[in-house]
Amino acid sequence: MxxxxxxxxxxxxxxxxxxxxxxxxxxxxxxxxxxxxxxxxxxxxxxxxxxxxxxxxxxxxxxxxxxxxxxxxxxxxxxxxxxxxxxxxxxxxxxxxxxxxxxxxxxxxxxxxxxxxxxxxxxxxxxxxxxxxxxxxxxxxxxxxxxxxxxxxxxxxxxxxxxxxxxxxxxxxxxxxxxxxxxxxxxxxxxxxxxxxxxxxxxxxxxxxxxxxxxxxxxxxxxxxxxxxxxxxxxxxxxxxxxxxxxxxxxxxxxxxxxxxxxxxxxxxxxxxxxxxxxxxxxxxxxxxxxxxxxxxxxxxxxxxxxxxxxxxxxxxxxxxxxxxxxxxxxxxxxxxxxxxxxxxxxxxxxxxxxxxxxxxxxxxxxxxxxxxxxxxxxxxxxxxxxxxYVTGRLKELIIKGGENIAPREIDEALYSHADVVEAAAFARPCASYGERVEAAVKIRDGSSLSARELIDICIGKLGAFKAPDHVYFLNELPKGPSGKIQRLKLTELTQPE
The missing domain is CATH 3.40.50.12780 (ANL, N-terminal domain)
Known part of the structure; x- marks a missing residue:
């Protein structure tokens, strides 16, 4: 052989x-x-x-x-x-x-x-x-x-x-x-x-x-x-x-x-x-x-x-x-x-x-x-x-805000640009005004004082306000499948807006 x-x-x-x-x-x-x-x-x-x-x-x-x-x-x-x-x-x-x-x-x-x-x-x-x-x-x-x-x-x-x-x-x-x-x-x-x-x-x-x-x-x-x-x-x-x-x-x-x-x-x-x-x-x-x-x-x-x-x-x-x-x-x-x-x-x-x-x-x-x-x-x-x-998104994971397609990956990458972010994933939340709005969940390194406002501002600076998340949630672990891939579609049910 x-x-x-x-x-x-x-x-x-x-x-x-x-x-x-x-x-x-x-x-x-x-x-x-x-x-x-x-x-x-x-x-x-x-x-x-x-x-x-x-x-x-x-x-x-x-x-x-x-x-x-x-x-x-x-x-x-x-x-x-x-x-x-x-x-x-x-x-x-x-x-x-x-x-x-x-x-x-x-x-x-x-x-x-x-x-x-x-x-x-x-x-x-x-x-x-x-x-x-x-x-x-x-x-x-x-x-x-x-x-x-x-x-x-x-x-x-x-x-x-x-x-x-x-x-x-x-x-x-x-x-x-x-x-x-x-x-x-x-x-x-x-x-x-x-x-x-x-x-x-x-x-x-x-x-x-x-x-x-x-x-x-x-x-x-x-x-x-x-x-x-x-x-x-x-x-x-x-x-x-x-x-x-x-x-x-x-x-x-x-x-x-x-x-x-x-x-x-x-x-x-x-x-x-x-x-x-x-x-x-x-x-x-x-x-x-x-x-x-x-x-x-x-x-x-x-x-x-x-x-x-x-x-x-x-x-x-x-x-x-x-x-x-x-x-x-x-x-x-x-x-x-x-x-x-x-x-x-x-x-x-x-x-x-x-x-x-x-x-x-x-x-x-x-x-x-x-x-x-x-x-x-x-x-x-x-x-x-x-x-x-170049992978730009997944058909079932696209965030459609006000009729515009937003790929979660570009938001993920903006969040990962901060050195304290260990895990990050953007996802869609149903919204009466836009159909869907952008939210995100992160895990940060132990001892970090990073705030949601800082992360949102990073996203605004890199992507503009329209694509930036309205909320960022801090979790001890993001849900993952057996390979370690973050299961983005589960985040809506694991997070609750304030």
């Missing part, structure tokens, strides 16, 4: 895991107990799990639910399901009981791999017909299902902030392509070790880091979760060469007391930011303090993570843009689905080998999402003359 820059990976996840096992080497390091898992050990464990499921009568493509945080057992469950030709159904442990119960019922899984720490949550949310998988005392290896690239491989549910979560189905081929787009954009190879602090039940953690390591032949430091106090220590102790995080983590590291040691700074080739827009001020401050370049990217659950990335240094990184397409095509479409000229705003659309197959049991949503072979993202953006994409 050879990784090519110009063509997506051939074969199946079983093929690639067999190849990595034959090559040998470490696949994962787990800082919670400093244990390791080699590619050969992972293949053996995955074969054992696949054999147990096959012998128990589970059919190819059948959903196998996985309720695990980051760790060895979760990785083995994931690869066991994928290796056996089953549909690994990753349950978002941060989604809340109703969303978890919906996913467990909707996916039609008969069994689930359940970590001890979430056994009670599983018992409260599982449908009556489902049970946790009980491994037999001894494993008889058996002939596994024949697996093809077009077979179902992954089922992952969207966050469902605007309705019921949708089950995104990826094939063996599109899942591998998700790791490939990352590997080619970031020039990952066998010598690279990623620092994974994002959950593998989210598409970023699963595709960017786990699938990225599989197709590139590198390895991963897999942390149970993000911790600002241990982040740099883990990067140092495991000789990590890159990391994938989200803007809120970058901001928390920037406002933390710890710094990486000089050797770690020199070894880290880059940090990767995704899931939501990164404030240019935060990016610049991070790079100035830590001397580690941040590569802004963009991805979706529906595209097996990455669709856009800035080039690595010394390539041109355009601050404020998630960059260029790698491994897929990106278009900006008008409302009637025609291509927009350069620098004209429209909806961002994607096509390529990493695009999902469908939304499970939801043909209407699937049809509405595709325009021919283009997947409509729901994000608004423009493309400059060099092909770099």
């Amino acid at each position: 050879i990784l090519h820059r110009d063509t997506p990976p051939e074969g199946t996840i079983r093929d690639w895991l067999d190849h990595r096992a034959m090559q040998g080497g470490t696949a994962f390091v787990f800082p919670e107990d400093w244990s390791t898992l080699t590619w050969s050990e992972l293949q053996s464990e995955a074969t054992r799990v696949a054999s147990m499921l096959t012998t128990a009568g589970y059919q190819k493509g059948e959903s196998i639910a996985i309720m695990h945080p980051n760790g060895r057992a979760g990785i083995v469950a994931l690869f066991g399901a994928l290796y056996g030709g089953f549909r690994a159904t990753m349950i978002n442990l941060a989604a809340g009981r109703d969303a978890i119960a919906y996913a467990l019922d909707h996916c039609d899984a008969r069994t689930a791999f359940v970590h001890d720490d979430v056994a009670e949550l599983f018992a409260l949310t599982k449908p009556d017909h489902m049970s946790s998988f009980k491994a037999p005392e001894s494993t008889l290896f058996t002939i596994l299902h024949h697996v093809k690239p077009e077979d179902h491989a992954l089922l992952m549910y969207t966050s469902g902030t605007t309705g019921r979560p949708k089950g995104v189905v990826h094939t063996q081929a599109s899942l591998l392509a998700g790791g490939w787009t990352t590997a080619v954009a970031h020039d990952l190879g066998p010598a690279d070790r990623g620092l994974c602090v994002l959950p593998i039940y989210h598409i970023n953690g699963l595709c960017v880091t786990v699938m990225g390591a599989l197709v590139s032949g590198g390895s991963l430091t897999m942390c149970p979760k993000f911790s600002a106090s241990t982040f740099w220590d883990h990067a140092e102790a495991t000789s990590s060469t890159w990391f994938s995080v989200v803007p809120t983590i970058i901001s928390h590291l920037l406002h933390g007391a710890a710094d990486p040691d000089p050797a770690t700074k020199a070894r880290l080739r880059f940090g990767r930011s995704a899931s939501s827009a990164l404030s240019p001020d935060v990016q610049t401050a991070f790079e100035t303090r830590f001397d580690v370049p941040i590569i802004e990217t963009m991805g979706l659950t529906e595209t097996a993570a990455q669709i856009l990335s800035n080039p690595l240094p010394p390539g041109i990184r355009k601050i404020g843009s998630p960059g260029l397409p790698y491994g897929n095509d990106v278009a900006i479409l008008t409302p009637d689905l025609q291509p927009c000229p350069p620098d004209v705003e429209g909806e961002i659309a994607i096509r390529g080998p990493n695009v999902m197959l469908e939304y499970l049991k939801n043909p209407d949503a699937t049809a509405a999402t595709f325009a021919g072979d283009w997947l409509r993202t729901g994000d608004l953006g423009r493309k400059d003359a060099d092909g770099y994409v």
Whole structure:
């Protein structure tokens, strides 16, 4: 199996895991107990799990639910399901009981791999017909299902902030392509070790880091979760060469007391930011303090993570843009689905080998999402003359004040320009005069005396009074999804005007 820059990976996840096992080497390091898992050990464990499921009568493509945080057992469950030709159904442990119960019922899984720490949550949310998988005392290896690239491989549910979560189905081929787009954009190879602090039940953690390591032949430091106090220590102790995080983590590291040691700074080739827009001020401050370049990217659950990335240094990184397409095509479409000229705003659309197959049991949503072979993202953006994409907003998050569209991101960036702001998000509040008015919520660093009036004045100075928020609320934490992305649409219900 050879990784090519110009063509997506051939074969199946079983093929690639067999190849990595034959090559040998470490696949994962787990800082919670400093244990390791080699590619050969992972293949053996995955074969054992696949054999147990096959012998128990589970059919190819059948959903196998996985309720695990980051760790060895979760990785083995994931690869066991994928290796056996089953549909690994990753349950978002941060989604809340109703969303978890919906996913467990909707996916039609008969069994689930359940970590001890979430056994009670599983018992409260599982449908009556489902049970946790009980491994037999001894494993008889058996002939596994024949697996093809077009077979179902992954089922992952969207966050469902605007309705019921949708089950995104990826094939063996599109899942591998998700790791490939990352590997080619970031020039990952066998010598690279990623620092994974994002959950593998989210598409970023699963595709960017786990699938990225599989197709590139590198390895991963897999942390149970993000911790600002241990982040740099883990990067140092495991000789990590890159990391994938989200803007809120970058901001928390920037406002933390710890710094990486000089050797770690020199070894880290880059940090990767995704899931939501990164404030240019935060990016610049991070790079100035830590001397580690941040590569802004963009991805979706529906595209097996990455669709856009800035080039690595010394390539041109355009601050404020998630960059260029790698491994897929990106278009900006008008409302009637025609291509927009350069620098004209429209909806961002994607096509390529990493695009999902469908939304499970939801043909209407699937049809509405595709325009021919283009997947409509729901994000608004423009493309400059060099092909770099700039995300200007999200269709469902636009603030429409007095008939004028206001992108929340430009208000976020004005708020982040103050050094005391750790998290920020603008949102719409219904208003009798204008239809909607602009409000914002922030988290500020401990000990700051920053006032709402000061922040509003900053926004007025940068954006004008019409776009400036009428109210700024101070929260201990802004609501976030499993990837760390701020859930803007929840802020209206969490804040009350004076």
